[in-house]
Amino acid sequence: MTELILASVLTVVPPIMTMMTAATPLVFAATGELICEKSGVLNLGVEGMMLIGAVFGFATAAVTGSASLGLLAAAVAGMLASLIFAVLTLTLLSNQVATGLALTIFGTGLSALVGFDYVGETIERIGTVHLPFLSDIPVIGRLVFGHDPLVYLGILVLLGSGWFLNHSRWGMVLRAVGDSDVSAHAIGYPVVAIRFAAVSFGGLMAGLGGGYLSLIYTPLWAENMTAGRGWIALALVVFASWRPGRVLFGAILFGGITIAQLNAQAAGLGIPAAFMSMLPYIATIVVLVLISRDAIRIRLNAPACLGKPFRAER
Amino acid sequence: MFRLEPRSTRSYTAAWASPVLALVLTAVTGGVIFMAMGKDPGAALYLYFVEPLTTGSGLSEVAVKAGPLVLIGIGLSFGFRAGVWNIGAEGQYIAGAIAGGGLAVYWHQSESALLLPAMLLLGTIGGMTCAAIPALLKTRFNANEILVSLMLVYVAELLLVHLVQGPWRNPQGWGFPGTRMFPDAGTLPLLLRGQRLHLGSVIVLAAPFIAWFVLARTRFGFRIKVFGQAPLAARHSGVSSGRIVWQTLLIGGGLAGLAGVIEAAGTIGQLMPKISPGYGFTAIIVAFLGRLHPLGVLLAGIAIAVTYIGGEGAQISAGLPKAVTGLFQGIILFYLLAFDLFTRYRIVLPTRDTIQE
Amino acid sequence: MTDQPLLSLKGIRKTFPGCVANDAVDLDVAAGEIHALLGENGAGKSTLVKIIYGVLRPDDGEIRWQGATARIHNPAQARQLGIGMVFQHFSLFEAMTVLENIALALPREDTSVLRKRLRDTADAYGLDLNPERHVYDLSMGERQRIEIVRCLLQDPKLLILDEPTSVLTPQEVDALFATLRSLAAEGRSILYISHKLEEVRTLCDKATILRAGRRVDDCIPASETARSLAEKMIGRRLEPIAHQAIAKNDSVTGISVSGLEVQSDQPHGVDLKDINLEVHGGEILGIAGIAGNGQVEIMGALSGETGAPRAGQIRILDTDVTHLGPVERRLLGAVFVPEERIGHAAVADLTLVDNSYLTAAGRMKFSSHGLINWSSVSEFAQTVVRDFDVRTTGVDALASSLSGGNLQKFIVGREILQEPQVLVVSQPTWGVDAGAAAAIHEQIQKLAKAGAAVLMISQDLDEIFLLSQRIAVISQGTLSAATPVGDATPEDIGLLMGARHTQEPENPRVPA
Incomplete structure (x- = not known):
C-alpha cells in the first residue's frame, strides 16, 4: 500500500519540478516589473527585454561555452534595453505605453537579427543543485532541493523584493515616488534617478528571465521564443495587486497550466493540440477579468502615479 | 543639463518634421548596423530604401504590402487617439481572414458574384468580433484592453493553425498545411497583368479620406479626440466612456479584419498557417509614424512597406537577414517618440549667467 | 529679537516662460517673529517661498541665512539649515501611513524611536495624530498636522506655511494659531503666506506685501486696517461690493x-x-x-x-x-x-x-x-x-x-x-x-x-x-x-x- 502511494507520488513529482522551472522566467520578469511599477513607471516592453536577454544570453553561452556567463550577459542586455526605455520616458517624457510597445517591437527585431546564426545550435545546460543528504531525502529531497540554482535565485529575489518594499528605507522611498512623484520631489527625493534605478532593475530581471528560457528551460534559441511570457508577467503584476507574495503564487499557477497542457497534449486526450496551447493565454484573460472587476480596489492598490510622466520644475 | 519648457501652442513644424527626421536617422543607424555586420552600408541602404521604388513590380509590391498596414493603421489611430490601446490587431486581422476566408473554403466551387462581397463583410465582422472581447471585458469588468487584445493574438494564431492543419486542410494538398485555393469568385481581381496588385488596394485607398472626414468634421471624431486627451472633460460633455471603448475597438477590429480577408482573398488566395508578416504589430508603428492622422498614416504605411520589400530584396540579393526590417521598425518608433518631445516642449540650454552658482 | 535677521533676501528675481514671478524682492525675517507674506493670487508668494526652500532656483539675487550667504539647491539642504515648510498643496503620500510620511522627510531613524518622538511633539503642541493611519483616511486639518509635525521634528528655526488656513474650519484655524504662537514664543520664526487680511492682522508681527511679483511695502499689520492692507495688496482703492438683494x-x-x-x-x-x-x-x-x-x-x-x-x-x-x-x-x-x-x-x-x-x-x-x-x-x-x-x-x-x-x-x-x-x-x-x-x-x-x-x-x-x-x-x-x-x-x-x-x-x- 505505502509502495503504491509512493509510486503515484513519484509520478507527480517531476511535473511539480517542471512547474517550478516553467514558473521561474515569470517570477523574474514579474518581480522586475513589479518594482518598476511600484516606482510609478509602466514598462510594457517586458516581452522585448526578455527576448533580448534570451538571445544575448544564448549567443554568449554559445561563444564562450559558459552558461553562467550567458546568464550574466542576458541580465546586462535586458538592463541596457530598459535604459533606452528609461531615457525616452523619464528624460524625454515620451508616452510610456507607446514606448513600451516600441521596446517590444525593437526587442523582437533585434533578437531575431542577433539570433539568426544561432537557430538550431545547442549549448550545455546548467546542472541542478545537488546538496548532499538533503537532495537524497525521498520525495521531498527531489521536490525541494533538486532544481537548478536559478529557481532558488528567483524565489530569493522575489522574497528580497518583498522585504525591500515593506521593510527597507529605500523601498519606502520607492513606494513614495510611485504614490506621489510631486510630493517626493517637493521633499527632495531625486524622482527621476529613483525611477531610472527601478526601470533598470526591471530590465535586469526581464533579461534574466529571458536568459533562463534560452539557457536552461529549453535550452536553445528560436525566434519569438518567449511566446507572450513577457505579457503574462505584466498581467501577473496586476493579478498580484502589486504584492510580491502573490506574484509567486500566480507564477506557479501559470507554470502549472503550461505544464499541464503540455502533459495533456502528450497524453492525447483527444482535444486538438492548438486548443490546449491556448490555455495559458485564455487563463490570463480569465484571471485579469476576475481581478479587475472591482475597479476601485485596483485603483487603490495600483501606484497612484503609474504611467504618468513627471517633469521636475526648477 | 538642458531644461524643458512647455510650449504655449503645439509646434506644427515639429509635428511634421519629426517623422521625417526619425526616418532619416533610422537610415543612418541602419548604415552603422550594416557596417558592423561587415556589409557596404551604401549598397545595403539602397537595397532597403530605394530599390523597391525603382521597378514596376517593386512599386506594385509596395502597394500590396502597404494595403494592410494602412488599413489597420487607420483603425488603430481611432483607438490610440481615444487612449484605447488595442494592440491585438494582428489577432483581429487573422480572425477576419478566418471568417471571410472560411466562406470561400466552404463554397469553393461557388461562382456567385455575391461571394466576394460576403467574404469582405464577414471578414470585417470577424475582426470586430475578436475586438469585441476586449471591449466587453474592458467595459463590463474593467480588464486591461492591452493585455486582453494581445492574448487573443496567440489564440487566433493557434486557431488558424488548427483549422488549416485540421478541418479546413486541402484534401488535395499532399498533407501540406493550408486550405484549397479560393474560387475565382472569391478572389480579388488583379489590376495589372503580371503584378500582384489587386482591387483591394483601391478599397484601402478610400479609407484614409473617409477617416479624415470623420475625425475632422463629425461629432464622433471630436468625442474621440476629447476622450483621449481628457477623459473627465469628455464625461463632463456627455461622452460615455463605454461607448467610445466599444466604438474605437470595433473600428480597429473591423478594419484589421477587412485587411485580413483582403490579404487572404487578394494576395494569397487561400488560408495558410502564417498569413501575416506581423502586419498587426507593424501597423502600430505606422499609426504613430503617421501621427495618428489618416493621411499621415497613408504615407507612413507606404514608407514602412518599402522597408518590408527592401528587406525581402536584401535577403535574396545580399544575404541580409529579414529580421533587420523588424529592428528598423523598432528604431524608427524610438526616434519618433524621442522627437515627440519637441512638439510639446522647447529645449532651453542654460547659459552661464542665468544660473547662480 | 536680535539685530541680525534670521533670513534675509536681496533682489530675488525668478522668471517663467511668459511671466516674471518675482522681481527685485527683498525680505527680512527676524528670529521669533511671525512674518506675513501678503499678496493676491499670482503675486509671486509661492514662487518666493519655493526659492527659500530650495524647490526653485532664483535667476538672480542673494539669500542670507543667519548673516551668511546661503545657496539652497534643494529642500534637503534647506532642512539642514533649519528651514521647514508646509505646502499649500500638501506633499503627502496618500497610500502610506502617517508614520511613513513623517519618516520620509527625516534622516534615517529607528521606527520605534520616531514613533515616540512623533507622539511627544504632537502632545507638546496639541497636534493630535495617530501614526498608523493612512493619509487617505484623514481630514484636511489632520493632513496639515502631519506636515507641521514633520517640520517640527527637524527642530526648524524657520517654519514656512503657504496659505495654511484655506482648507481649515474657523475652529481649526484657532487651534493652528495657538500652535504657531507657542512656536514663536520658543524663538522660532514663522513665515506666514496668506491673502486673508484679518488672519494676518490677528496673527502676524510684521508683513511684507507683494504685488505682481514685486515687494510694494513692509508694515506692521496690527496698526493697519483690513482695508488699508487690501489697498496695498491690490494697488487701488476698493469699491465695496454691496450684497445684492435678489428677488427670489x-x-x-x-x-x-x-x-x-x-x-x-x-x-x-x-x-x-x-x-x-x-x-x-x-x-x-x-x-x-x-x-x-x-x-x-x-x-x-x-x-x-x-x-x-x-x-x-x-x-x-x-x-x-x-x-x-x-x-x-x-x-x-x-x-x-x-x-x-x-x-x-x-x-x-x-x-x-x-x-x-x-x-x-x-x-x-x-x-x-x-x-x-x-x-x-x-x-x-x-x-x-x-x-x-x-x-x-x-x-x-x-x-x-x-x-x-x-x-x-x-x-x-x-x-x-x-x-x-x-x-x-x-x-x-x-x-x-x-x-x-x-x-x-x-x-x-x-x-x-x-x-x-x-x-x-x-x-x-x-x-x-x-x-x-x-x-x-x-x-x-x-x-x-x-x-x-x-x-x-x-x-x-x-x-x-x-x-x-x-x-x-x-x-x-x-x-x-
Whole structure:
C-alpha cells in the first residue's frame, strides 16, 4: 500500500519540478516589473527585454561555452534595453505605453537579427543543485532541493523584493515616488534617478528571465521564443495587486497550466493540440477579468502615479 | 543639463518634421548596423530604401504590402487617439481572414458574384468580433484592453493553425498545411497583368479620406479626440466612456479584419498557417509614424512597406537577414517618440549667467 | 529679537516662460517673529517661498541665512539649515501611513524611536495624530498636522506655511494659531503666506506685501486696517461690493434634490448620504464646506456625469433627471462649471473653439446629423472672449496658454452665454486673481438677477457670504439644512463644516 502511494507520488513529482522551472522566467520578469511599477513607471516592453536577454544570453553561452556567463550577459542586455526605455520616458517624457510597445517591437527585431546564426545550435545546460543528504531525502529531497540554482535565485529575489518594499528605507522611498512623484520631489527625493534605478532593475530581471528560457528551460534559441511570457508577467503584476507574495503564487499557477497542457497534449486526450496551447493565454484573460472587476480596489492598490510622466520644475 | 519648457501652442513644424527626421536617422543607424555586420552600408541602404521604388513590380509590391498596414493603421489611430490601446490587431486581422476566408473554403466551387462581397463583410465582422472581447471585458469588468487584445493574438494564431492543419486542410494538398485555393469568385481581381496588385488596394485607398472626414468634421471624431486627451472633460460633455471603448475597438477590429480577408482573398488566395508578416504589430508603428492622422498614416504605411520589400530584396540579393526590417521598425518608433518631445516642449540650454552658482 | 535677521533676501528675481514671478524682492525675517507674506493670487508668494526652500532656483539675487550667504539647491539642504515648510498643496503620500510620511522627510531613524518622538511633539503642541493611519483616511486639518509635525521634528528655526488656513474650519484655524504662537514664543520664526487680511492682522508681527511679483511695502499689520492692507495688496482703492438683494421667484424650482444617496467612484471619495436641497429661480444657494467632503460627488450627481445615484431623486426645472445624462440635462436648461478647470471643464491641448463645442454643442445646436458647423462654433467662442473679457491671442489659442483667471472667465462665459435657467458652479474663483474673481462674481449675480437658479459650491467662506442668499454646509457627505444668510455667522457655518471631528469618535485602532 505505502509502495503504491509512493509510486503515484513519484509520478507527480517531476511535473511539480517542471512547474517550478516553467514558473521561474515569470517570477523574474514579474518581480522586475513589479518594482518598476511600484516606482510609478509602466514598462510594457517586458516581452522585448526578455527576448533580448534570451538571445544575448544564448549567443554568449554559445561563444564562450559558459552558461553562467550567458546568464550574466542576458541580465546586462535586458538592463541596457530598459535604459533606452528609461531615457525616452523619464528624460524625454515620451508616452510610456507607446514606448513600451516600441521596446517590444525593437526587442523582437533585434533578437531575431542577433539570433539568426544561432537557430538550431545547442549549448550545455546548467546542472541542478545537488546538496548532499538533503537532495537524497525521498520525495521531498527531489521536490525541494533538486532544481537548478536559478529557481532558488528567483524565489530569493522575489522574497528580497518583498522585504525591500515593506521593510527597507529605500523601498519606502520607492513606494513614495510611485504614490506621489510631486510630493517626493517637493521633499527632495531625486524622482527621476529613483525611477531610472527601478526601470533598470526591471530590465535586469526581464533579461534574466529571458536568459533562463534560452539557457536552461529549453535550452536553445528560436525566434519569438518567449511566446507572450513577457505579457503574462505584466498581467501577473496586476493579478498580484502589486504584492510580491502573490506574484509567486500566480507564477506557479501559470507554470502549472503550461505544464499541464503540455502533459495533456502528450497524453492525447483527444482535444486538438492548438486548443490546449491556448490555455495559458485564455487563463490570463480569465484571471485579469476576475481581478479587475472591482475597479476601485485596483485603483487603490495600483501606484497612484503609474504611467504618468513627471517633469521636475526648477 | 538642458531644461524643458512647455510650449504655449503645439509646434506644427515639429509635428511634421519629426517623422521625417526619425526616418532619416533610422537610415543612418541602419548604415552603422550594416557596417558592423561587415556589409557596404551604401549598397545595403539602397537595397532597403530605394530599390523597391525603382521597378514596376517593386512599386506594385509596395502597394500590396502597404494595403494592410494602412488599413489597420487607420483603425488603430481611432483607438490610440481615444487612449484605447488595442494592440491585438494582428489577432483581429487573422480572425477576419478566418471568417471571410472560411466562406470561400466552404463554397469553393461557388461562382456567385455575391461571394466576394460576403467574404469582405464577414471578414470585417470577424475582426470586430475578436475586438469585441476586449471591449466587453474592458467595459463590463474593467480588464486591461492591452493585455486582453494581445492574448487573443496567440489564440487566433493557434486557431488558424488548427483549422488549416485540421478541418479546413486541402484534401488535395499532399498533407501540406493550408486550405484549397479560393474560387475565382472569391478572389480579388488583379489590376495589372503580371503584378500582384489587386482591387483591394483601391478599397484601402478610400479609407484614409473617409477617416479624415470623420475625425475632422463629425461629432464622433471630436468625442474621440476629447476622450483621449481628457477623459473627465469628455464625461463632463456627455461622452460615455463605454461607448467610445466599444466604438474605437470595433473600428480597429473591423478594419484589421477587412485587411485580413483582403490579404487572404487578394494576395494569397487561400488560408495558410502564417498569413501575416506581423502586419498587426507593424501597423502600430505606422499609426504613430503617421501621427495618428489618416493621411499621415497613408504615407507612413507606404514608407514602412518599402522597408518590408527592401528587406525581402536584401535577403535574396545580399544575404541580409529579414529580421533587420523588424529592428528598423523598432528604431524608427524610438526616434519618433524621442522627437515627440519637441512638439510639446522647447529645449532651453542654460547659459552661464542665468544660473547662480 | 536680535539685530541680525534670521533670513534675509536681496533682489530675488525668478522668471517663467511668459511671466516674471518675482522681481527685485527683498525680505527680512527676524528670529521669533511671525512674518506675513501678503499678496493676491499670482503675486509671486509661492514662487518666493519655493526659492527659500530650495524647490526653485532664483535667476538672480542673494539669500542670507543667519548673516551668511546661503545657496539652497534643494529642500534637503534647506532642512539642514533649519528651514521647514508646509505646502499649500500638501506633499503627502496618500497610500502610506502617517508614520511613513513623517519618516520620509527625516534622516534615517529607528521606527520605534520616531514613533515616540512623533507622539511627544504632537502632545507638546496639541497636534493630535495617530501614526498608523493612512493619509487617505484623514481630514484636511489632520493632513496639515502631519506636515507641521514633520517640520517640527527637524527642530526648524524657520517654519514656512503657504496659505495654511484655506482648507481649515474657523475652529481649526484657532487651534493652528495657538500652535504657531507657542512656536514663536520658543524663538522660532514663522513665515506666514496668506491673502486673508484679518488672519494676518490677528496673527502676524510684521508683513511684507507683494504685488505682481514685486515687494510694494513692509508694515506692521496690527496698526493697519483690513482695508488699508487690501489697498496695498491690490494697488487701488476698493469699491465695496454691496450684497445684492435678489428677488427670489418661488414659482420656478431650478433644482430639487430629495433623498439623494451616491456611492463615490473616487478611490478615496466620500459617499453622499440623504441629500435634500432646493434652489429657486433668482436665488443663489451657497454650499460651504472643506474640500473632500463630497463636493466632487455632488457636482457629478447634479451634472449627470457619474450616472444614476444609489437612491433618491434629482429634478431640474420640474423634470425628473435622475436617470438622464449631462447632454439631456443641458438641453433642459442647466449648465455646470466643475472645480477643475484643466482636464474637466476644459481640455488643455485643445483650442478655445474646440473647448466651446465641448459643452455648448447641444444648447447652441452646433451640429446636425453628427456634422459639426465649425464656423458657428468659432463665432460663439469669439463672443465669449469679447463679452467676458478673456485675455488671449485669439480663439485658436490652446486652453493651456490662458492664465487661470482668464480660463475661468472663458469657462463661466461659455456656460452663461448659453442662457441657462440653472447654473451649478463649484469653486468659481479658486486660485483666480482678484480682478477676474470680481468679474466672475458679478456675472453670477447678474445671471441670478435675470431669474436663473444658481447653486454655488465653495470652500471660500468670504465668497459664500458675499453671494449667497441661503447657505448650506456639506460635511462628510451630508448636507445641512440651508440657513438664510442673515441668520448665519461664519462661526456657525464653521462649526457645521467641522462637524465630523466633534461627533465622530477617534479611530479606535491602538498603535502597536
